Structure formats: structure tokens, C-alpha cells
Amino acid sequence: MSLKDKVVVITGASKGIGRAIALRFAPEGARLALVARSASQIAELAEEIQSAGGTAVALPTDITSEEQVQALAERTEAELGPVDVLVNNAGIFLLRSLAETTLEEWEAVLNTNLRGAFLCCRAFLPSMMRRKTGRIINVSSSAARQGYAEQGAYCVSKHGLNGLSKVLALEAKPYGIRVNVVSPGGVLTDLSAGLRRSRGNVNESEWMTAEEVAEAVYYVATQEGAATTDELKLRRFASDPWRTD
Numbered sequence: 395m396s397l398k399d400k401v402v403v404i405t406g407a408s409k410g411i412g413r414a415i416a417l418r419f420a421p422e423g424a425r426l427a428l429v430a431r432s433a434s435q436i437a438e439l440a441e442e443i444q445s446a447g448g449t450a451v452a453l454p455t456d457i458t459s460e461e462q463v464q465a466l467a468e469r470t471e472a473e474l475g476p477v478d479v480l481v482n483n484a485g486i487f488l489l490r491s492l493a494e495t496t497l498e499e500w501e502a503v504l505n506t507n508l509r510g511a512f513l514c515c516r517a518f519l520p521s522m523m524r525r526k527t528g529r530i531i532n533v534s535s536s537a538a539r540q541g542y543a544e545q546g547a548y549c550v551s552k553h554g555l556n557g558l559s560k561v562l563a564l565e566a567k568p569y570g571i572r573v574n575v576v577s578p579g580g581v582l583t584d585l586s587a588g589l590r591r592s593r594g595n596v597n598e599s600e601w602m603t604a605e606e607v608a609e610a611v612y613y614v615a616t617q618e619g620a621a622t623t624d625e626l627k628l629r630r631f632a633s634d635p636w637r638t639d
């Protein structure tokens with residue numbers, strides 16, 4: 395599937411993997427809705443894409459808010475037209491043992507990584523279902539399959555996101571809507587900075603780049619025909635084969 399003229403919503407587009415996805419998709423002719431809370435960062439990215447000849451609008455949104463996500467769906471459709479691809483990428487991380495995790499921290503992680511993705515799916519699905527076409531890509535993690543000490547809330551949120559993706563894939567299939575999960579291990583972004591510090595002197599050249607993950611997201615976004623990818627798992631080449639991180 396070509397992304398030419400496809401309307402694509404990318405959450406968490408202000409930096410890291412989401413920004414890299416936007417910069418990967420824009421030259422393909424996708425018409426992008428850039429979503430994050432940091433209005434200035436997505437506005438600058440939209441300008442950068444526009445000055446390179448692409449199409450992008452910045453739509454500042456907190457994806458944990460039901461009202462804001464509903465408004466996002468309405469504004470996206472008004473400014474760009476019906477959405478073809480939703481990339482649920484926004485996420486936060488917490489490096490804390492379960493015993494030390496406060497309820498506020500737990501809720502922040504679950505509300506962003508799981509509730510936010512649910513709200514976005516629910517807001518954009520009806521139009522995809524009416525048009526019997528669409529694609530939803532959830533950026534999950536190796537933490538969706540494996541437990542990591544001091545990543546309890548994060549692991550739970552990503553296990554939940556994979557559960558959501560499995561059910562959504564079943565419910566969306568009759569409408570011709572494809573649901574894909576892309577699950578990377580360690581990626582060199584702000585999100586993993588605290589984790590990398592806690593592991594001491596990690597060799598950053600052995601960590602995946604946001605651009606490498608964006609390439610995987612591009613692959614599932616454009617895959618068509620009889621084959622599909624339920625979950626595309628990416629691990630660092632430096633890790634042991636068949637490990638997930």
C-alpha cells in the first residue's frame with residue numbers, strides 16, 4: 395500500500411520514535427496529523443515537513459483525555475479528511491519497583507500507554523468501520539512479552555496494549571481494518587535515558603535508533619495482499635538471539 399495521500403495520525407510525534415515515523419512517512423506523500431502535548435515541538439516538525447514539500451498539521455492533544463481525543467478525531471477529519479492509518483506511539487516509561495510505585499505513577503503510565511491507545515482506537519474506528527478500510531499500528535515493546543524488574547507499571551501497560559491489539563484485530567478484521575503491533579527492545583530516545591543510566595555504561599551504538607523502528611512501522615503500514623504481520627518484534631543485534639530486548 396502506498397502512503398501517497400493517505401491521512402495518518404501519529405501520536406507521540408514531538409520526539410523520538412514518533413518524530414522519526416513522521417519524517418519517514420512524509421516524503422512518501424502521507425498527510426500527517428502530528429499529536430503530542432508539546433505544541434511548539436509538533437508545530438516546528440509540521441513546519442519542517444511542509445517546507446520540504448510535505449503535508450502535516452500539528453494537533454496538540456493529551457491522549458489521556460477522552461474529550462481531547464474526541465476533539466482530535468474531529469479536527470483531523472476536518473483538516474485532512476478521513477483517517478487511513480492511526481499510529482498509537484505515544485508512551486511514557488517508569489523505572490521503579492512495584493513496591494515503590496505510587497498510585498499516581500501507576501495511573502500515569504497506564505493512562506498514557508493503555509487508556510490513551512484505547513481512546514484513540516475508539517475515536518478513529520467508527521470512520522474506518524464505515525468506510526471498511528483502515529490500519530491501526532500500536533507501538534508496543536519487548537516489555538509486552540517479558541517481565542523486567544523495576545518496570546512493573548510499564549510492563550503491565552504494554553502487556554495490556556498487546557491484549558487490546560489482539561481483540562481489536564479480531565473485531566476490526568470484518569471491516570477490512572488491519573491491526574499491527576511493532577515491539578522494539580531498547581531504542582536510543584529520551585524515554586530510555588534513565589534506564590540506560592541505571593545499567594551503567596551501555597554502548598549506545600548497540601541500541602536501536604528511532605529511525606530503525608520507524609522503518610519497521612513503515613513496513614507494516616505499507617504491507618498489503620494476503621500476508622499480514624500481527625507483531626513485528628525488533629531486538630538489538632547485540633542482544634542474544636531470540637531474547638526480546
Ligand SMILES: NC(=O)c1ccc[n+]([C@@H]2O[C@H](COP(=O)([O-])OP(=O)(O)OC[C@H]3O[C@@H](n4cnc5c(N)ncnc54)[C@H](OP(=O)(O)O)[C@@H]3O)[C@@H](O)[C@H]2O)c1
Pocket residue numbers: 405406407408409410411412429430431432433455456457458483484485486506510533534535536577578579580581582583584585586604
Ligand atoms: N525508547 C525505547 O527504548 C522503547 C522501546 C520499546 C518501545 N518503546 C515505545 O515507543 C513509543 C515511543 O517512545 P520513545 O522512545 O520515542 O519516547 P519519547 O522520545 O519519550 O517520546 C514519547 C512521545 O510520547 C508523547 N506523549 C507522552 N505522553 C503523552 C500524552 N499524554 N499525550 C500525548 N502524547 C504523549 C511525547 O510527547 P509530549 O511529552 O510532548 O506529550 C513524545 O512525543 C512508546 O510507546 C514507548 O513505550 C520505546
